[in-house]
Amino acid sequence: MEFTSAAARQRYDAIVAHADEIVVGLDFDGVLSPIVEDPTQAHIHPDAPQALVDLSDLVRAVAVVTGRPARQVLALGGLDEVGDAIGDHGKELFVFGQYGNERWSSTQRRVISPRPPHGLSTFERELPSLLRRSRASGAYIEEKGLAVAVHTRRLEDANEAFERLLAPMSELARLHGLVVEPGRNVIEVRSDGQHKGHAVETLVKEQNAGGFLFAGDDLGDVEAFEAVAELRERGLPTLLVCAASDEQSVLLPLADVVVPGADGVMDLLRRFIADVRA
Structure with a gap:
């Protein structure tokens, strides 16, 4: 875990101090799941389910925000079961699939999705x-x-x-x-017009969030990073986490914390949970 600046370390301390107001948003591939050659085998990191449950006890809300279809992530992540465990703690797990076009929650238990975009079948x-x-x-x-x-x-x-x-x-x-x-x-x-930044904005509004932690690894996370940066400009505590790889570096100049892939994300979440509980 590497802070990119002294200010970034201060931002981390701020979200620890305000954890009960924070929404945590996490990409799936490369963040909760290691990158693999076969995307159908991108199963969730073995430590992630417990980390998500532990997080839910401490923060305002936890959400998986991914470019994958919501149903696919639910299966690969075992998120139905994770949602059950989070529900036992009186909290709710959210999944925003296909860059926010789809949404699911552990209380609603159904995927809400629009029609496919015009032109996709011909493409x-x-x-x-x-x-x-x-x-x-x-x-x-x-x-x-x-x-x-x-x-x-x-x-x-x-x-x-x-x-x-x-x-x-x-x-x-x-x-x-x-x-x-x-x-x-x-x-x-x-289709144009929907991206992960909208999912961040929706979570902030619906959860009345007082801050945001977002972890991503790829170009598809840029808009989410930008939406969180706008919250920072409004004075809310925020933290931007890049799960780095040799294949993508676009998030590095935007990040407060750089970690090595999904293993590094798990280390960060464990440290955050321990620091909040301390």
């Missing part, structure tokens, strides 16, 4: 042809319902394939009124 039909033309037929296509993601991690040169695909996929998305969200060896196509 998906044209995608295999694009992959063949780009010499990336072996890329893994993940259909999310409200979005589609192309993973290059399984290909022989994942980074080069990612760079080769980004421009043509962006152009095809534009033709169908969609936007591209690049990530760690993944290119996601979805």
